Amino acid sequence: MGVPRYAYLGPAGTFTEEALRRVASPDEAEYLPQTDVGSAIAAVRSGAADYAVVAIESTVEGGVTATLDALATGVPLVVLREVLVPVQFTLVAAPGTRLEDVARVSAHPHAWVQCRRWVAAHLPRAVHVPATSNTAPAALLVEALAAGDAGTLPFDAALVPPGAVATYGLAPLADSVADNASALTRFVVVGPPGEVPPRTGADKTSLVVHLPDNEAGALLAMLEQFAVRGVNLSRIESRPIGDALGRYSFSIDAEGHITDERMGEAIMGLHRRCPYVRFLGSYPRADAVAPTVHVGTADADFVEARAWLARLRAGDAS
Amino acid sequence: MGVPRYAYLGPAGTFTEEALRRVASPDEAEYLPQTDVGSAIAAVRSGAADYAVVAIESTVEGGVTATLDALATGVPLVVLREVLVPVQFTLVAAPGTRLEDVARVSAHPHAWVQCRRWVAAHLPRAVHVPATSNTAPAALLVEALAAGDAGTLPFDAALVPPGAVATYGLAPLADSVADNASALTRFVVVGPPGEVPPRTGADKTSLVVHLPDNEAGALLAMLEQFAVRGVNLSRIESRPIGDALGRYSFSIDAEGHITDERMGEAIMGLHRRCPYVRFLGSYPRADAVAPTVHVGTADADFVEARAWLARLRAGDAS
Amino acid sequence: MGVPRYAYLGPAGTFTEEALRRVASPDEAEYLPQTDVGSAIAAVRSGAADYAVVAIESTVEGGVTATLDALATGVPLVVLREVLVPVQFTLVAAPGTRLEDVARVSAHPHAWVQCRRWVAAHLPRAVHVPATSNTAPAALLVEALAAGDAGTLPFDAALVPPGAVATYGLAPLADSVADNASALTRFVVVGPPGEVPPRTGADKTSLVVHLPDNEAGALLAMLEQFAVRGVNLSRIESRPIGDALGRYSFSIDAEGHITDERMGEAIMGLHRRCPYVRFLGSYPRADAVAPTVHVGTADADFVEARAWLARLRAGDAS
Amino acid sequence: MGVPRYAYLGPAGTFTEEALRRVASPDEAEYLPQTDVGSAIAAVRSGAADYAVVAIESTVEGGVTATLDALATGVPLVVLREVLVPVQFTLVAAPGTRLEDVARVSAHPHAWVQCRRWVAAHLPRAVHVPATSNTAPAALLVEALAAGDAGTLPFDAALVPPGAVATYGLAPLADSVADNASALTRFVVVGPPGEVPPRTGADKTSLVVHLPDNEAGALLAMLEQFAVRGVNLSRIESRPIGDALGRYSFSIDAEGHITDERMGEAIMGLHRRCPYVRFLGSYPRADAVAPTVHVGTADADFVEARAWLARLRAGDAS
Numbered sequence A, B, C, D: 001m002g003v004p005r006y007a008y009l010g011p012a013g014t015f016t017e018e019a020l021r022r023v024a025s026p027d028e029a030e031y032l033p034q035t036d037v038g039s040a041i042a043a044v045r046s047g048a049a050d051y052a053v054v055a056i057e058s059t060v061e062g063g064v065t066a067t068l069d070a071l072a073t074g075v076p077l078v079v080l081r082e083v084l085v086p087v088q089f090t091l092v093a094a095p096g097t098r099l100e101d102v103a104r105v106s107a108h109p110h111a112w113v114q115c116r117r118w119v120a121a122h123l124p125r126a127v128h129v130p131a132t133s134n135t136a137p138a139a140l141l142v143e144a145l146a147a148g149d150a151g152t153l154p155f156d157a158a159l160v161p162p163g164a165v166a167t168y169g170l171a172p173l174a175d176s177v178a179d180n181a182s183a184l185t186r187f188v189v190v191g192p193p194g195e196v197p198p199r200t201g202a203d204k205t206s207l208v209v210h211l212p213d214n215e216a217g218a219l220l221a222m223l224e225q226f227a228v229r230g231v232n233l234s235r236i237e238s239r240p241i242g243d244a245l246g247r248y249s250f251s252i253d254a255e256g257h258i259t260d261e262r263m264g265e266a267i268m269g270l271h272r273r274c275p276y277v278r279f280l281g282s283y284p285r286a287d288a289v290a291p292t293v294h295v296g297t298a299d300a301d302f303v304e305a306r307a308w309l310a311r312l313r314a315g316d317a318s
Helices: A015-023 A037-046 A063-072 A109-122 A136-147 A162-168 A216-227 A261-273 A299-313 B015-023 B037-046 B063-072 B109-122 B136-147 B162-168 B216-227 B261-273 B299-313 C015-023 C037-046 C063-072 C109-122 C136-147 C162-168 C216-227 C261-273 C299-313 D015-023 D037-046 D063-072 D109-122 D136-147 D162-168 D216-227 D261-273 D299-313
Strands: A005-009 A030-034 A051-057 A078-086 A089-093 A104-107 A127-130 A157-160 A172-177 A184-191 A203-210 A233-240 A248-255 A276-284 B005-009 B030-034 B051-057 B078-086 B089-093 B104-107 B127-130 B157-160 B172-177 B184-191 B203-210 B233-240 B248-255 B276-284 C005-009 C030-034 C051-057 C078-086 C089-093 C104-107 C127-130 C157-160 C172-177 C184-191 C203-210 C233-240 C248-255 C276-284 D005-009 D030-034 D051-057 D078-086 D089-093 D104-107 D127-130 D157-160 D172-177 D184-191 D203-210 D233-240 D248-255 D276-284
Touching: A005 A015, A005 A037, A015 A030, A015 A051, A015 A078, A015 A162, A015 A184, A030 A037, A037 A051, A037 A063, A037 A184, A051 A063, A051 A078, A063 A203, A063 A233, A063 A248, A063 D063, A089 A109, A089 A136, A089 A162, A104 A109, A104 A136, A109 A127, A109 A157, A109 A172, A136 A157, A136 A162, A162 A172, A203 A261, A216 A248, A216 A261, A216 B216, A216 D216, A233 D248, A248 D233, A261 A276, A261 A299, A261 B299, A299 B261, B005 B015, B005 B037, B015 B030, B015 B051, B015 B078, B015 B162, B015 B184, B030 B037, B037 B051, B037 B063, B037 B184, B051 B063, B051 B078, B063 B203, B063 B233, B063 B248, B063 C063, B089 B109, B089 B136, B089 B162, B104 B109, B104 B136, B109 B127, B109 B157, B109 B172, B136 B157, B136 B162, B157 B162, B162 B172, B203 B261, B216 B248, B216 B261, B216 C216, B233 C248, B248 C233, B261 B276, B261 B299, C005 C015, C005 C037, C015 C030, C015 C051, C015 C078, C015 C162, C015 C184, C030 C037, C037 C051, C037 C063, C037 C184, C051 C063, C051 C078, C063 C203, C063 C233, C063 C248, C063 C276, C089 C109, C089 C136, C089 C162, C104 C109, C104 C136, C109 C127, C109 C157, C109 C172, C136 C157, C136 C162, C162 C172, C203 C261, C216 C248, C216 C261, C216 D216, C261 C276, C261 C299, C261 D299, C299 D261, D005 D015, D005 D037, D015 D030, D015 D051, D015 D078, D015 D162, D015 D184, D030 D037, D037 D051, D037 D063, D037 D184, D051 D063, D051 D078, D063 D203, D063 D233, D063 D248, D063 D276, D089 D109, D089 D136, D089 D162, D104 D109, D104 D136, D109 D127, D109 D157, D109 D172, D136 D157, D136 D162, D162 D172, D203 D261, D216 D248, D216 D261, D261 D276, D261 D299
Parallel strands: A005 A030, A005 A051, A078 A276, A104 A127, A104 A157, B005 B030, B005 B051, B078 B276, B104 B127, B104 B157, C005 C030, C005 C051, C078 C276, C104 C127, C104 C157, D005 D030, D005 D051, D078 D276, D104 D127, D104 D157
Antiparallel strands: A051 A184, A078 A184, A089 A157, A089 A172, A203 A248, A203 A276, A233 A248, A233 D233, B051 B184, B078 B184, B089 B157, B089 B172, B203 B248, B203 B276, B233 B248, B233 C233, C051 C184, C078 C184, C089 C157, C089 C172, C203 C248, C203 C276, C233 C248, D051 D184, D078 D184, D089 D157, D089 D172, D203 D248, D203 D276, D233 D248
């Protein structure tokens, strides 16, 4: 049996590849670039890959909703790990290009949004030339340089991920380009269900939940399943359910591990009351922050309460 | 070993004795009349009685708060059964007395309140002569009749429980006296903890709960422990905790049996979050009304959810 | 027009009279003793008195439930003021009686409960001789002493309120008798509705509320009317509604004054959603403790929000 | 003054243009096509357009999050109207192309997702050639046909909006292509704040809300501001706030109009308790469904409650 195979949003040089590098180096894994998030996830479902690395909370690679939707239905997959990657771009151009020459900037629309203030400050005359992906302009530039006709390109410079600079052997005009220097994108490694990663004490559990009906009260009731057991949520997002406007699927990250007593009771409560609950995995938090444990919600409290109840049921009310 | 011994608010003829008769006839039980509810309960704690029959929701025998307070602290006792007794009085007087002769009516203050409109309608001139108990005037009347000096009594007639009429061999001037014909008093049989009465499907569970702090939110949070598991409450009463104004103990009747999954999880939740939870028993409802079971809260739903969670924890997310 | 007339639970010497003295001295008010709490309140409704002083949170004079029930229905009355009185008794006896001679102690049952541990410690042989009121044994003792036949009394000593000692000119055998030295009884002054006592910044508002239905959710929903506006409750008690077991009326003290914005909005919410809401007055707290004001719930916040909404409705969303 | 100017996601032929046509025909409005949703909204802010038509709940034009984010901050704009457009595509190709000849299909990735099952069924061999927009392949096709070199195109057929077929004068190979025949996209017309569209009785109010802190309880508390006033939500979506992972902005559609009493009180509650609340307009629902009005939450109930409170405050508690 060979090295593990990872499907991801390629080609070489994307932010997703950067995330993948943090998980497994090219020496110890097979990299399987895909054209979109859905294909990366499908590759795991079909067995063509062992894992997929996909963006789940990002404004730069279009991952979020595609990832959430792809995981919410279909053959079950689970999250095994999360990885944070800084969101910064490098401005590349043909050798000899000066900043003041740049009038047309190729960038994926999501990248453009992340760098708008930087561009306004440094390239005030520049217009946006939409690219189909973050790395596409790097490939076009390399190709044109090789052919010696960089002058025919529809752009003077391009905003690309740092990884693409090395991959394509380009010269940076500017790096660490970002309006928000601390912006991060969160990626996850997904794979087929199997042994749950062990509890580290600073874990997350991801879930997809549909509400029993459309009433305002149903969302409140769902949140109370967590609150009553002292489980905090670190993320809650709603996504329309495809079959009609006005119905929503909730994608939730809850603080804690499925083997935590409070988490187990909370998600059993969801399972009992909601028409659809999918477990998307328990895995270590990238930031290693341990959750606040509220009074009476530690594992020991649950164990003790269970012993107390057993005594009461056996007639020992002393 | 002899027949079971029942302590109750005596003497013979009280409403409590009427409740006791519905539990065990004098042939099959030893009746131990007490001077007050606290003494009846103390008799069980001391071993002088096997059980006590005490009013718990009543406006005629002063039981309610004394009972709640006596059960809320001290040596643990549990409720084993509840009994409903109609609240109606009989007007008794010396033989030969006519309604129109009655100017002074002896009655316990609580009884007086229950019959005020009847008295206003039938004995408009009558004034209230407070009695120390419901049966005291019956005893005084019998004694005076025996001594031949009924004329020296400070009252012309008395409102007494129906049971006192038979006990003392008195002649009723009017019976079924009550402003509210459907009024009932609820009595409970309490005894030492032991085997919990088996689930009948129409049960109640009684509890005493102190809140973790004085905030408005603490009561809400306590009620949510029940609501989130689909457990309805049929009674909730607050009682000041003796040590200070502003702190309250809640006396609760919840619909269901402690062996119900939803009840078990709810009271474990209370046990974990509240500083004091006392189980006062699970027992059949006198009215035999089964609780509404909300979607996802039947025992089978809990069992199925537990199996689902076990599968997830074992890595089977399919 | 003469001095104000106050109805109260008499006769002279009761704890209630002590509360009344703290409100208005006998020189500046007419004292109208009544036989029970209901009569005191009825005297105000009939116009026979201007005000009534009644116990509302007490374990010694039986006021609580009678007061709550009397105010909850019938001709509207409101609370104008509250008064706290320490709960301590004086042990009185015929001159010459020594503690060690006391074998029979007359006491109202509520008083007996308050002093049980003291009696057990100081009069271990003593039995309880129930009295019909706190002051009744004082009157009997004075009468017997005057007639020179104290020896025929059915008790050797009596526990009476301190006020009764002075009223009846008795010699104390022991004073400050109480199991809990810091116990207090709370009395209220009630009168006909009229100008609401001005806001002091440390006020209470008393209410009676019936729930829209019997569900657990209805009590939660009622409490949320307060919580959502940041109004804390300092007391909540349920009382059965007389017409059936299982229906409850809630007696509530909320922190704040009816002229507070948050209180106004909260009780309008109750008025809109609940079948019955009775305002029982806003009045200064006896302990002068100001309420915690949560973020966004000060009057200024409401005023500012109203101005904001008016701007939005006028089309100014800037 | 000329006809109103509408900015929208162009070019001609997009679904957004279809939405715009339902709002104002080209005869009565100036159409200002833009390259992305952000530019359309920016055009209104800069005064270059009077209104923008943008997708807000859609899986085909990428509008949703870009629209939500663009409206959530920056110069205030409001929604004035919503429009629903069916999501169906037309398959176009060079004249003479037969379905069985189609091996490469150009489509925007979002469009591809919407038609995947249809493609699998009808073009099982076809591979996806990503397009930068829904209409781009139509433009390329027309251009190539004009130049007589359709054979050099990197695709054999393209999935485009029905509007693009007419705009570009193309021949459909198949129409009504969609995996879900009832899928709709919701567009909104946004403009500068001004007079709020009048209440129709079937209205929506859109809001952006940040929570006071990150606790689980904060979302619950926010939802209770609506629930306690009986306001239902028809949409709630969370969006990360750009400055950090783990902080969310909630985009909400609530049922009702800002001039409804219950809505006004609810959003004043949000305004008081939340750090950021932006009103995004009240406007008629496209589906004309009137909201459920819960007991006690009609305008008349609020008006009556206000009168009741005014009477109480004036001392009239009768």
